[in-house]
Amino acid sequence: MEKFDCVVVGAGPAGLSAALTLGRARRKVAVLDNGRNRNRVTQESHGFLTRDNIKPQEFKDIAIKDLEPYPSVSISNETVQEITKDTETNLFLVTSDNKTYLTEKILLATGVQEEFSLAQIRQYYGKSLYSCPYCDGWELRDQPLAIVAENEDHLLHMTKLVFNWSKDLIVFTNGHQISDNTRNTFEGKKIQVYTDMIKSLHGENGNLESIELESGEAIPRNGGFVIPSFYRPNKFAEQLNCEADENGGIITDGFGRTTVNGVYIAGETEKVGPSSLMIAAADGFKAATGINMDLTLERF
Structure with missing residues (x-):
């Protein structure tokens, strides 16, 4: 089975920003996304410097194109069904509706959804x-x-x-x-x-x-x-035993590291609340630097 340095679940601004940073760090990354991003219902996205008034799909297309120069990064349209950890190898198995991925690190960046x-x-x-x-x-x-x-x-x-x-x-x-x-x-x-x-x-x-x-x-x-209420569209963080605070937010160290070794989180997924494109992308960058540093120290 092909092994990855990191599997990124979700191709919103957080996930794609992380993938770009990891690709530039020469890490082998698979980005899995099912196209259910929350902002797909709106006509324009605003407030992202240099991209104000852009259509959400166009923003996503540009971000994916930015990944093309980095051959170690792949992106595919898949829905992740299950993530499990092998305690003996400390590797993760990510099962989608198409295949299974083996990876050292997991980045959860699936965002949130609204309820009215x-x-x-x-x-x-x-x-x-x-x-x-x-x-x-x-x-x-x-x-x-x-x-x-x-x-x-x-x-x-x-x-x-x-x-x-x-x-x-x-x-x-x-x-x-x-x-x-x-x-x-x-x-x-x-x-x-x-x-x-x-x-x-x-x-x-x-x-x-x-x-x-x-x-x-x-x-x-x-x-x-x-004012909608927000929820995570999956239970991956809970199933992986990531510790949460009293408000349901996943506890991290500020660089995406959760309380479970090898599991990182970024963007709206972390706090179960809305975020701007700019902030989510910054969260993805920070999580990627955490992932890359951990891989570096573990292998050096």
Whole structure:
């Protein structure tokens, strides 16, 4: 069986950045990816220096092309099914839907996925409803926007943040009550609050036009921001016995090293939360330097 220095699971900005760094360090690397990256639903990615407004797939294509000069790096479209460690050899077996890989090191960079309390949000997510004002606030500036969230702390934080881009805000809690202090804070900024249950979202081709409440009232809105919950799309970190903190984040040393020897993690996968392309790519670079240094010290 062909043996690799590192198998990178996930070809988002973290995984591809790590693969590039490891390739330049002359490490033999296999990148496995199933194309389920979280940002595939959006039309443009923002905030990555030199690549602002780029389409997510174009960003990924450019990153993959950057790997072509490095013959020790391969990338394939596969879904990893299982990762196990042989305690006698300290090597990992990575089983995908196509083949099995033998490797010294594992980098988990599969990112996270969103869950919404309102399933209909999916129809608008990435087109007129977003979760990151830094990523998409500029495009929605000065428009009539909705803030949809059920947790009061999250709601307050997001509303304060989005207020920088648009003052025309209406808050929707989808049936959840908020404190008088929070309500007074919003009213002081002329931000209306609806605590009614949301019946339906209306619009065409992913472009929001109004939010209909259970009462039948429809409030016109051109777009807005939602606060989803996030989860890892797999249990690899848990199955490999990587230690987690009280919030579910995988504990690392700052260079991707987990509490399990040979297992590294980078990007959104680590903290189970959203990240920018720029930060995820930086995390991938740091993890790659950790991997390369460990391989260097083990072999020298």
